[in-house]
Structure formats: C-alpha cells, structure tokens
C-alpha cells in the first residue's frame with residue numbers, strides 16, 4: 623500500500639520535471655541550498671519519504687520498493703509521466719529502484735553519496751532499535767558527525783545545528799522503518815536495467831558511502847560517470863553547495879536543451 627507523500631512543487635509549470643529525494647533522517651528541506659539554482663529552470667518536486675517530515679508514518683519495517691512506489695504514486699497523481707531524478711543516500715537508493723522499475727519514464731538520473739548495498743545488517747538493526755527505544759536524540763551526535771567534515775563542523779556550526787534539528791524531529795518509527803529498508807536492500811541486480819544517463823556524485827570524505835561505492839555504481843549502470851566533490855562528507859549538497867549544483871546542472875542541461883540522451 624502506498625502512502626500519500628507530503629510534497630512541494632515549485633518552478634514553471636511547463637519546465638522539465640526534476641524530483642529531489644532526500645537522505646535518511648532529513649526532509650525535503652535538505653535541498654534548500656540547490657533550490658535557487660534549480661527552480662527557475664525545472665519544475666521541482668521535493669517530497670518527504672514515508673516516516674519522515676510531514677509524510678504519514680505507517681508502522682515499519684518499510685522496503686525500498688515501497689518508498690519507490692510512494693514516489694511513483696505521487697508523480698502519477700501530479701500527472702507527471704517523464705522526469706529526471708536526483709537522490710542523496712536513501713534518496714539515491716529510491717532513485718535506483720525507480721529508474722530500474724520504470725526506465726522509460728526517467729530522463730536523467732543523479733545518484734549522490736549512495737550505494738546499492740549498504741551493510742552491515744547489525745548497524746541498521748541497532749539504529750532502528752535505538753530510535754524506537756531511546757528516541758532520535760540518542761542518535762543525533764553520531765549520525766551528524768558523519769554528515770559533515772570536521773572543518774564544516776568548525777566553520778559553519780549553524781548548518782550543523784539545522785541538520786541536527788531536522789534529524790531530531792524525524793519520527794522514530796519512520797526512521798527505524800527506513801533503517802530496515804536499507805538493511806534489506808540489495809539493488810545490484812537491478813542496475814543494468816537503468817537506461818537514463820546517470821551522474822554518480824560522491825563526497826571525497828564521506829565515511830558512510832565513500833567514493834568506492836560510487837565507482838561500483840558507475841561500473842554497473844550502463845551509461846554512468848562519476849564526479850567526486852572534494853572536501854565533502856555525506857551530505858555533500860549542504861557542505862559544498864556550489865560545486866554540487868554545478869555538477870548537477872551540467873548533467874541535467876541536455877534535458878533543458880530538449881535532448882535527454
């Protein structure tokens with residue numbers, strides 16, 4: 623059963639559609655740094671995963687397929703047939719599922735700081751357990767330490783605080799349900815079905831999904847290339863918004879010029 627996702631649509635009604643999909647423990651607001659550069663050119667669709675932000679919180683566990691079906695139901699409801707998709711971490715996992723499930727609908731794909739298989743299982747079990755039994759506050763410090771480099775923690779504490787507030791506000795059951803979706807995920811067999819030209823973005827200092835994970839995606843997706851954002855950890859779009867937006871726009875520009883492949 624799909625849920626009705628909370629979503630925000632911005633940009634010209636006749637512009638190409640770009641879906642932005644967020645990481646575990648965040649909302650659609652994690653894309654705020656990229657919105658000014660994107661909303662004049664694209665019909666932007668940002669949303670909150672089930673169990674996150676203002677979307678419904680059904681009891682977990684969830685699966686990546688369920689998260690992907692939620693997105694397709696949202697797009698069908700909006701009357702969107704063809705779209706490009708950019709997802710970070712959990713958002714990228716959903717992007718791989720969607721682009722391999724309905725390859726004919728996806729024009730261009732951007733997979734950021736993500737992986738097709740992300741173990742170990744015990745880590746996701748433990749995070750789900752802590753979220754449900756102790757609440758999100760017990761997870762915030764450890765998780766946000768991996769989201770940004772030590773330099774960013776020093777130089778832009780206000781961005782770190784904003785990210786901590788977003789994570790702390792995530793419903794524990796929703797966070798746990800998505801941890802269980804990642805625990806069960808293995809998208810490797812689906813990657814060969816992706817037809818969209820794909821950009822894989824990694825953060826040079828990402829301890830969660832390091833650049834080797836991006837390399838594996840590039841090898842397995844038929845038409846993929848990689849970009850590494852230097853001096854960025856897991857939430858590379860927040861840590862280095864300018865180079866991130868440049869890479870994104872460069873990859874998506876054929877859609878704006880009316881030639882998607």
Ligand SMILES: O=C(O)CCC(=O)CC(=O)O
Pocket residue numbers: 644645646647710711712713765768769830856
């Ligand atoms: O960020 C995600 O969407 C999943 C990976 C993750 O939780 C990274 C981390 O905090 O270790």
